[in-house]
Amino acid sequence: MTKASVFPHLSAPVTEKKTVSDTRHGITRTDDYAWLRAPNWQEVFKDPSVLAPEIRKHLEAENAYQTALMEDTNKLREVLFAEMKGRIKEDDSSVPYKDGPYAYGTSYKKGGEQPRFFRTPREGGKETILLDGDLEAQGKAYFRLSSTDHSPDHKRLIWGFDDKGSEFFSLKVRDLDTLADLDDFVTDTSGGGVWDAAGEGFFYTRVDDNHRPSKLYYHRIGTPQQDDVLVHEEPDPGFFMSVSGSSLDDFIFIAIGDHETSEEWIIPANDPAARPRLVRKRETGVEYSLSEGGDVFFILTNIDGAKDFKIMSAPVDAPERENWSEVVPEKPGTIILSHSAYRDFLVWLERSQGLPRIMVRNRKTGEEHAIAFEEEAYSLGLIGSAEYDTEIIRFSYSSMTTPAQEFDYNMRTRERRLLKTQEVPSGHNPDDYVTRRLLAPAPDGELVPVSILYRRDTPLDGSAPCLLYGYGSYGLTIPASFNTNCLSLVDRGFVYAIAHIRGGKDKGFAWYENGKRDKKKNTFTDFIAAAEHLAAGKFTSHDRIVAHGGSAGGLLMGAVANMAPQAFGGIIAEVPFVDVLNTILDETLPLTPLEWPEWGNPITSEADYRYIASYCPYSNVGAQAYPPILAAAGLTDPRVTYWEPAKWVAKLRELKTDDNPVLFRINMDAGHAGASGRFSRLEEVAHNYAFALKVTGKTAAKVAGQTAA
Numbered sequence: 286m287t288k289a290s291v292f293p294h295l296s297a298p299v300t301e302k303k304t305v306s307d308t309r310h311g312i313t314r315t316d317d318y319a320w321l322r323a324p325n326w327q328e329v330f331k332d333p334s335v336l337a338p339e340i341r342k343h344l345e346a347e348n349a350y351q352t353a354l355m356e357d358t359n360k361l362r363e364v365l366f367a368e369m370k371g372r373i374k375e376d377d378s379s380v381p382y383k384d385g386p387y388a389y390g391t392s393y394k395k396g397g398e399q400p401r402f403f404r405t406p407r408e409g410g411k412e413t414i415l416l417d418g419d420l421e422a423q424g425k426a427y428f429r430l431s432s433t434d435h436s437p438d439h440k441r442l443i444w445g446f447d448d449k450g451s452e453f454f455s456l457k458v459r460d461l462d463t464l465a466d467l468d469d470f471v472t473d474t475s476g477g478g479v480w481d482a483a484g485e486g487f488f489y490t491r492v493d494d495n496h497r498p499s500k501l502y503y504h505r506i507g508t509p510q511q512d513d514v515l516v517h518e519e520p521d522p523g524f525f526m527s528v529s530g531s532s533l534d535d536f537i538f539i540a541i542g543d544h545e546t547s548e549e550w551i552i553p554a555n556d557p558a559a560r561p562r563l564v565r566k567r568e569t570g571v572e573y574s575l576s577e578g579g580d581v582f583f584i585l586t587n588i589d590g591a592k593d594f595k596i597m598s599a600p601v602d603a604p605e606r607e608n609w610s611e612v613v614p615e616k617p618g619t620i621i622l623s624h625s626a627y628r629d630f631l632v633w634l635e636r637s638q639g640l641p642r643i644m645v646r647n648r649k650t651g652e653e654h655a656i657a658f659e660e661e662a663y664s665l666g667l668i669g670s671a672e673y674d675t676e677i678i679r680f681s682y683s684s685m686t687t688p689a690q691e692f693d694y695n696m697r698t699r700e701r702r703l704l705k706t707q708e709v710p711s712g713h714n715p716d717d718y719v720t721r722r723l724l725a726p727a728p729d730g731e732l733v734p735v736s737i738l739y740r741r742d743t744p745l746d747g748s749a750p751c752l753l754y755g756y757g758s759y760g761l762t763i764p765a766s767f768n769t770n771c772l773s774l775v776d777r778g779f780v781y782a783i784a785h786i787r788g789g790k791d792k793g794f795a796w797y798e799n800g801k802r803d804k805k806k807n808t809f810t811d812f813i814a815a816a817e818h819l820a821a822g823k824f825t826s827h828d829r830i831v832a833h834g835g836s837a838g839g840l841l842m843g844a845v846a847n848m849a850p851q852a853f854g855g856i857i858a859e860v861p862f863v864d865v866l867n868t869i870l871d872e873t874l875p876l877t878p879l880e881w882p883e884w885g886n887p888i889t890s891e892a893d894y895r896y897i898a899s900y901c902p903y904s905n906v907g908a909q910a911y912p913p914i915l916a917a918a919g920l921t922d923p924r925v926t927y928w929e930p931a932k933w934v935a936k937l938r939e940l941k942t943d944d945n946p947v948l949f950r951i952n953m954d955a956g957h958a959g960a961s962g963r964f965s966r967l968e969e970v971a972h973n974y975a976f977a978l979k980v981t982g983k984t985a986a987k988v989a990g991q992t993a994a
Contacts, residue, residue: 288854288913288945291979292354297946298346300935309870310891314904316867317939318932327494330451330921333953344920344931344951351915351948358975361984365773365971368988370964371711372769380691380704382679383407384671387439398422398964402433402442415461416444426954431476435461436484437534441506443478443487450954451921452476453492458506471510478504479530479537482554488516488528488537496875496923498526501539503557517550517561523878524567530554531577532673536601538575544759545882547572551604564599565606577601577673578626578648584609585624585633591615592794596624596633613646620793625669625678630696632678634667636762639722639734639791641665643680645696656694656701660684661722662736664766679704683767685720685738685781688713709769717741717989718775720765725784725811725818731799733811734785734792736765737824740989743778750854750981751780751825753816757788757808758837759883760797770970774977777986780824786811786841802885803896809844816852828854831977835859836925839916843902843933850911855980857973859917863902864929866894875923903929906936910943915976917950917969927951948976 302317321340328335355362375395381388387404394401399418405411415433422428431445431454442459454476458469471478471489475498478487486505490498499522502513519526519541529538531554539550539561546569550561564582565573572594573586582604584597596613599605613621613633622641624633631646643656643665658665666681668691676697683689688707694700719741724732743749752774756763763783771781785791788800788808800808812832820827832853834842839861846856862868870887872878885893898904914937916930934949941947950972978984 288980291982292913292946293357295350295353297938298343298350300343300931300938307867307870309887310894312894312898314866314898316932318935319867321931321935322926322928326926330496330923331449331453333449333920336920344927344953347931347934347949348951348953351950354946354948355972355975355979358979358984361978362968362971362975365974366964366967368711368773369770369967369970372709372713372772373963374708374710377708380679381405382668382671384435385439389435389671393963394419399428399430402444404435413464415442415464416459421446434478434480434487434530436480437482438484441467441484443480445474445476445478447476449921450919450952452496452923456489467506469504469506469508471504471513475527479528480534480554481537481557482534486557488552488557490526490528495522495873497522497879499524501526501528514558516552516557521878522872523881524548525879532671533577533579536577540574541567542572543879543882545570545572547574549573549575551575562604564604575604576624576626578631579628579673583612583624583626583631585621587794592798593617593619594621594794596621596631618793620790622790623667625667626673627670627676627678627696628674629676632667632669632696634665636790636793639762639785641764643667647696654699656680658682658684660687660720662720662765663687664764683707685736685765685767686715686718688715688767688769707767713769713772722765723818723822725815727787727807727811727814729807731787731807731811733787733815733818735815735818736783736785737780737819738771738775738782739780739824740775740778742989743775743780745823747820747823747826748829749778749780749825750774750829750831750977750983751782751819752831752833752977753782753784753812753819754833754838755784755786755812755815755841756834756836756838757784757786757800757812757841759788760790760794762789762791770967770974773971774974776989777978777983778989779977779981779983780819782815782819782824784812784815786815788837801883803892805884805896806844806900808841809848809900812841812845813849813852816849820852827852829981831855831857831980833857833859833973833977835861837862839863839925839930840865840902844900844905846911846914847902847905847907850909853912855912855977856914857917857976858914858930859973860919860922860925861902861916861930861933862925863933866897866901866904868926868929869897874926903933903936906933906940908940908942911937911941911945911947913945913947913976913980915948915950915973917952917973919952920954 303320305319378392379390381390389404391400397419402416427450429447433444445454445456456471458467475490478489499519501517504513537552541548548567549564575582581598595615597609599608619637622634646653663684668679691705693702723735790797839858842858843863887894918927918930937947
């Protein structure tokens with residue numbers, strides 16, 4: 286049975302050609318589908334109704350085509366959705382964290398899509414709902430809460446939302462005595478605000494028309510937004526700005542950076558009108574971040590060639606570089622990811638050989654100890670504490686077989702107290718599953734970690750289908766954590782695998798360095814090597830591997846589709862960054878200047894241009910056979926614009942030599958993160974999984990312990 290035969294034979298939308306040419310470095314390229322990019326794209330992000338009719342008609346035709354091709358999976362998708370929803374505790378609630386006289390948390394109500402924010406008295410008692418996301422979302426096709434932040438005196442709450450999917454967030458202020466919103470309304474923000482020490486106003490970053498957070502403002506409660514004070518401005522479009530506060534409410538931190546360089550400024554939280562003070566002027570390739578430590582700042586940095594980072598300290602009244610002194614030295618091969626400090630302890634999260642651990646250091650004695658676990662592959666999260674004067678921090682733990690657990694940990698006594706274990710209402714027996722860590726040899730001899738999950742009774746003779754997930758960019762690591770959704774595949778006989786490829790920091794900073802810029806192709810060959818290793822080990826076979834990635838992981842999908850289409854039985858590319866060359870050449874797009882340190886600058890460098898052109902998925906679609914491909918996007922996505930996958934799909938259909946379909950599903954009411962509600966998002970996951978089951982011939986697969994789906 287061919288892959289094409291599992292789909293009905295329907296004519297795909299034919300995309301009109303309107304050829305445009307572009308010449309750079311003496312090289313001329315043509316683009317037949319550039320017209321799919323709306324000239325008024327900034328307006329479309331804020332108001333999708335202004336999209337040009339011819340583009341809308343084309344996108345709607347794509348949706349209709351993929352709907353028809355997937356129509357026979359409607360019942361299966363309902364079953365998958367019900368399964369995944371059944372593994373979620375609908376009325377789940379977080380363990381509240383203590384801060385002053387109260388404890389704050391989030392919860393959901395049965396059937397609710399959006400979170401609710403609540404608080405109780407510090408030691409427990411009556412719960413007060415401060416903000417109900419479901420109420421705020423009523424009547425909106427898309428709604429996403431960004432963040433909440435209560436004032437130091439616990440009297441007010443800043444909360445942010447986006448109702449377009451374009452990530453232009455608006456901020457409101459709620460009175461926590463009356464639970465009514467004040468008249469304050471701040472638009473076009475990055476999504477959050479940081480209170481001054483007195484709770485009289487807050488700092489926020491505002492994004493411009495190109496969606497770049499380059500200006501920091503101060504808003505005083507009770508005044509109109511047009512009166513907000515411009516505090517700091519970043520003129521370089523390649524650097525983005527963010528703002529945060531300290532647990533002692535004594536400093537405002539202004540962080541400016543790109544993917545490899547950072548700079549921080551500080552403002553006393555009790556003097557919001559003060560001029561920001563520069564800690565250390567930016568230097569290309571040098572990163573640093575501050576954490577308060579009472580009379581000192583603790584500084585996580587890669588300065589002086591410490592690629593895997595070290596921790597230094599400086600007096601709060603003299604934080605400049607000449608006053609930095611080393612506290613925790615670099616340990617090559619063990620990367621320090623984050624840090625926080627408390628009255629008596631310094632804490633950091635590090636990763637070695639792909640596995641995380643939390644380190645705790647007594648600030649007085651210098652004694653250190655680790656919090657670690659024994660499983661082959663697991664995920665560890667350092668949550669910390671909202672309070673500075675504490676001996677208790679919080680961390681989370683899970684593995685691919687172990688549901689998430691949350692612990693309070695006493696840094697002095699080393700006692701850990703289990704607060705919560707993730708409930709799986711439909712049932713979950715970890716003993717039914719196996720998780721393993723494999724090492725796949727890459728073409729250059731590097732060993733690529735691969736985390737896998739499968740049922741204990743799954744035959745490992747090459748007959749099992751496999752969903753292989755990858756990302757591999759920006760130094761981000763995909764943790765081997767518990768994922769209830771993927772059990773719907775695993776219980777139908779799938780092997781679920783995560784390839785920890787170069788471009789992430791899974792094996793230290795060098796693992797990231799060797800998967801970016803002129804070494805980017807290592808990311809792609811690592812993923813192909815993972816697929817080959819899984820097939821060679823009889824965990825699956827190439828025609829049964831469905832590759833899956835999103836955003837920069839969608840670039841990965843497009844690249845491996847061109848480089849090794851025979852290695853995969855299907856490909857799922859969500860919000861895929863596939864038109865890399867055109868995007869990185871267009872400095873008006875939201876993220877482009879910020880991206881140059883990661884990918885190279887093809888505008889100024891012919892070498893960068895040629896290298897990006899050599900792997901760019903859209904540029905390298907060729908006359909060859911491709912497996913079935915499902916692309917998904919959001920109309921208002923400012924990160925990966927909708928026209929990238931739209932163009933890619935059109936070019937694939939034009940050039941490929943096989944009969945396998947290319948499907949394009951676009952959410953006309955959402956952006957980069959897809960549907961906003963927790964259950965609406967499950968419908969999109971169910972669609973992806975139905976595609977994976979369809980192309981591997983498993984739509985009628987028996988679910989372990991159940992009758993056939």
